[in-house]
Amino acid sequence: MNDLLCLGIETSCDETAAAVLRQDGRLLGSVVASQIDLHEAFGGVVPEVAARRHLERIGPVVRETLAQGGVRSEDVGLVAVTRGPGLAGALMVGLSWAKAFAFARQLPLVGVNHVVAHAHAAYLEAEPRYPDLALVASGGHTDLLLLAGPTGVQVLGRSRDDAAGEAFDKVARSLGLGYPGGPAIESLARTGDPDRARLPRVGLFQGSLDFSFSGLKTAAQSLRRQGAAPEDIAAAFQAAVFDQLWERASLAQRQTGCRRLIFAGGVSANGYLRQRFADALRREGLSLLVPPLGHTTDNAAMIARLGLTMYEAGQRSPWDMGAEPVIHPFKP
Amino acid sequence: MSGNWLCIETTGDLLGVALLGADGALLADVEQEAPRLHSARLVPAIAEALRLAGLSQAAVGQIAVDRGPGSYTGIRIGLAAAEAMGQGLGIPVFGVPGLWASAASRSLEGLYAPALDARREDAFCALYEVRRKGLPEERIGPGMRPMREFLEECRSFGRPVEVMGDAVRRHEEIVRGFAFARIGPSQMGAARLGLFAMRAREEALDDALSTAALYLRPPATAPRRLDG
Numbered sequence: 001m002n003d004l005l006c007l008g009i010e011t012s013c014d015e016t017a018a019a020v021l022r023q024d025g026r027l028l029g030s031v032v033a034s035q036i037d038l039h040e041a042f043g044g045v046v047p048e049v050a051a052r053r054h055l056e057r058i059g060p061v062v063r064e065t066l067a068q069g070g071v072r073s074e075d076v077g078l079v080a081v082t083r084g085p086g087l088a089g090a091l092m093v094g095l096s097w098a099k100a101f102a103f104a105r106q107l108p109l110v111g112v113n114h115v116v117a118h119a120h121a122a123y124l125e126a127e128p129r130y131p132d133l134a135l136v137a138s139g140g141h142t143d144l145l146l147l148a149g150p151t152g153v154q155v156l157g158r159s160r161d162d163a164a165g166e167a168f169d170k171v172a173r174s175l176g177l178g179y180p181g182g183p184a185i186e187s188l189a190r191t192g193d194p195d196r197a198r199l200p201r202v203g204l205f206q207g208s209l210d211f212s213f214s215g216l217k218t219a220a221q222s223l224r225r226q227g228a229a230p231e232d233i234a235a236a237f238q239a240a241v242f243d244q245l246w247e248r249a250s251l252a253q254r255q256t257g258c259r260r261l262i263f264a265g266g267v268s269a270n271g272y273l274r275q276r277f278a279d280a281l282r283r284e285g286l287s288l289l290v291p292p293l294g295h296t297t298d299n300a301a302m303i304a305r306l307g308l309t310m311y312e313a314g315q316r317s318p319w320d321m322g323a324e325p326v327i328h329p330f331k332p
Numbered sequence: 333m334s335g336n337w338l339c340i341e342t343t344g345d346l347l348g349v350a351l352l353g354a355d356g357a358l359l360a361d362v363e364q365e366a367p368r369l370h371s372a373r374l375v376p377a378i379a380e381a382l383r384l385a386g387l388s389q390a391a392v393g394q395i396a397v398d399r400g401p402g403s404y405t406g407i408r409i410g411l412a413a414a415e416a417m418g419q420g421l422g423i424p425v426f427g428v429p430g431l432w433a434s435a436a437s438r439s440l441e442g443l444y445a446p447a448l449d450a451r452r453e454d455a456f457c458a459l460y461e462v463r464r465k466g467l468p469e470e471r472i473g474p475g476m477r478p479m480r481e482f483l484e485e486c487r488s489f490g491r492p493v494e495v496m497g498d499a500v501r502r503h504e505e506i507v508r509g510f511a512f513a514r515i516g517p518s519q520m521g522a523a524r525l526g527l528f529a530m531r532a533r534e535e536a537l538d539d540a541l542s543t544a545a546l547y548l549r550p551p552a553t554a555p556r557r558l559d560g
């Protein structure tokens with residue numbers, strides 16, 4: 001009996017998303033309503049604007065998801081929802097919706113960690129091989145995780161300042177590119193020469209695998225003021241981001257002995273970074289695992305994936321589960 | 333419309349859940365002072381109300397929820413939960429304008445000014461006239477205003493006004509400074525939402541019962557990039 005249907009709900013930032021995942025791994029429906037248009041003018045996500053839009057979208061998004069999979073409300077057997085980290089007001093919309101739906105139908109509920117779910121997005125189309133090493137890089141997080149088992153997660157390193165995706169956005173803005181900055185920088189960098197605009201490398205912090213992108217961002221911005229060509233800055237910036245990600249990830253690989261690296265989160269949609277990781281890993285006889293297309297940025301399929309995994313491991317969340325905008329220490 | 337009413341109030345510091353019979357009889361009433369904990373406490377409060385009334389989820393026939401004004405987050409918690417239960421149970425959900433429902437909960441004819449604390453000098457407030465028949469009529473439309481300015485405006489009607497809602501507690505000194513103003517109850521309870529919805533439906537005022545949030549204010553727009 002692998003026909004349990006998990007409804008996943010995600011509202012932690014600027015995407016309202018729902019998905020239905022069957023226990024055998026088949027994704028029956030997945031809808032992501034992006035708010036990028038709404039926040040573009042502000043150059044970033046406005047929490048109250050995001051929360052209002054989540055409330056308007058959550059019902060229609062769930063109904064569309066169920067319709068996609070030919071699923072009725074009464075067919076759902078499990079509800080998984082993002083409890084954090086994220087914007088408090090945004091999280092509460094999804095959490096309130098998910099809890100009340102599960103309660104109405106008397107279904108089990110599992111609250112999941114958004115960052116860990118990004119890593120588990122890779123398991124939508126591949127089997128876990130615990131322990132797995134995962135690098136989650138997005139606009140909100142840059143975390144190096146050791147996935148020890150279905151529920152055990154160890155944080156090996158995290159950004160001490162800006163997240164990698166945030167640095168992409170800020171550098172893009174200083175180059176006069178749009179928001180979000182990742183795709184814009186990637187496409188501009190294709191015509192640039194990274195060696196014509198040198199950027200500093202950020203060494204390892206003593207005894208830690210933490211990241212730092214704020215100095216890199218500032219250096220890229222000042223190159224612009226010194227008159228360097230935008231395409232060269234973009235190319236140099238991407239190369240420097242890769243060097244830092246790779247240095248930490250490869251050290252973590254040597255320390256943990258993991259044979260592959262999961263690269264997930266919105267930044268992992270960057271084709272240049274993916275290629276560099278694939279090449280570097282291949283040289284070491286290791287492999288790269290990325291989430292399926294369309295599941296690197298925020299989505300609810302990854303929430304349902306992790307929720308089902310936690311459910312199978314016996315985890316349940318209580319009705320009084322609250323939102324956790326900042327989850328520290330890490331909980332899966 | 334048949335079946336029991338589940339009433340949900342999450343727009344102020346007080347979390348309220350009430351169950352009404354199809355005839356409007358109060359079956360259970362749960363109130364908790366839970367500022368900023370509505371998201372965690374709401375479902376347990378609904379479970380408690382059902383337990384007190386000896387009912388299961390399936391016995392809920394429709395839902396009435398306060399759609400504002402009040403705490404923005406609170407409005408969303410209530411509306412999201414109500415819509416999710418509506419979707420889960422396949423039952424209708426009615427969003428109730430909270431200030432209007434407060435005025436409608438008073439039976440004596442006269443002027444009523446429901447007002448909710450909106451931080452600092454401000455209140456979400458409106459003025460209604462309760463008459464012998466029908467729902468109260470609007471005299472000053474709902475808005476966010478400095479409490480003192482609002483009361484100055486109420487004075488121009490030249491009649492006594494009962495001020496009610498949690499702004500009464502917050503701005504008690506200001507209210508007492510106006511001779512025409514009487515202090516009414518500071519907490520209105522969730523049952524009024526279902527009773528209002530029943531009356532609005534009888535009077536074919538279904539437009540008032542949409543589930544669109546009534547924030548009354550545009551959002552503050554300071555950006556903060558978090559994730560992507």
Ligand SMILES: [Zn+2]
Nearest residue numbers: 138298559560
């Ligand atoms: Zn994310």
